[in-house]
Amino acid sequence: MAEWQTRWTQNPVGLTPRVGSTPTSGTKDKNLILQRKMWAIGILIPFLIGLWVAMDARKRGYSPLKAFGWFLGVWLLLIVFLPLYLILRSRSAGKASPGKDTYVCPYCGRLYKGKVLFCPYCGQRLEQDDSL
Numbered sequence: 001m002a003e004w005q006t007r008w009t010q011n012p013v014g015l016t017p018r019v020g021s022t023p024t025s026g027t028k029d030k031n032l033i034l035q036r037k038m039w040a041i042g043i044l045i046p047f048l049i050g051l052w053v054a055m056d057a058r059k060r061g062y063s064p065l066k067a068f069g070w071f072l073g074v075w076l077l078l079i080v081f082l083p084l085y086l087i088l089r090s091r092s093a094g095k096a097s098p099g100k101d102t103y104v105c106p107y108c109g110r111l112y113k114g115k116v117l118f119c120p121y122c123g124q125r126l127e128q129d130d131s132l
């Protein structure tokens with residue numbers, strides 16, 4: 001059997017065109033189990049990602065209904081809704097962090113809010129440009 005033929009007959013998705021020899025019942029059963037596993041994974045992974053999205057949406061202040069909507073959207077149409085959610089998420093995250101009254105500590109690089117004399121993270125004294 002040529003190499004491309006063996007590849008086709010080992011295809012776990014079950015789109016096996018019967019080239020060359022017909023598969024025995026044993027390999028057919030194996031294919032069926034593999035096929036079922038693929039289906040289970042194909043449903044389970046979007047389901048888990050949908051759960052993560054819903055929990056993340058709730059943390060970000062979405063209403064339970066909206067979070068559930070995102071969950072359903074991601075579960076049913078992962079390819080469409082997951083990138084969409086991640087784009088929206090990064091946009092809202094960009095809005096929240098460095099903004100008004102937020103500064104970067106020159107010593108540890110973390111963000112802190114308000115004018116403080118010492119960094120709340122590393123404790124280094126911070127020079128304020130417009131102090132006094």
Ligand SMILES: [Zn+2]
Pocket residue numbers: 105106107108109110119120121122123124
């Ligand atoms: Zn610091």
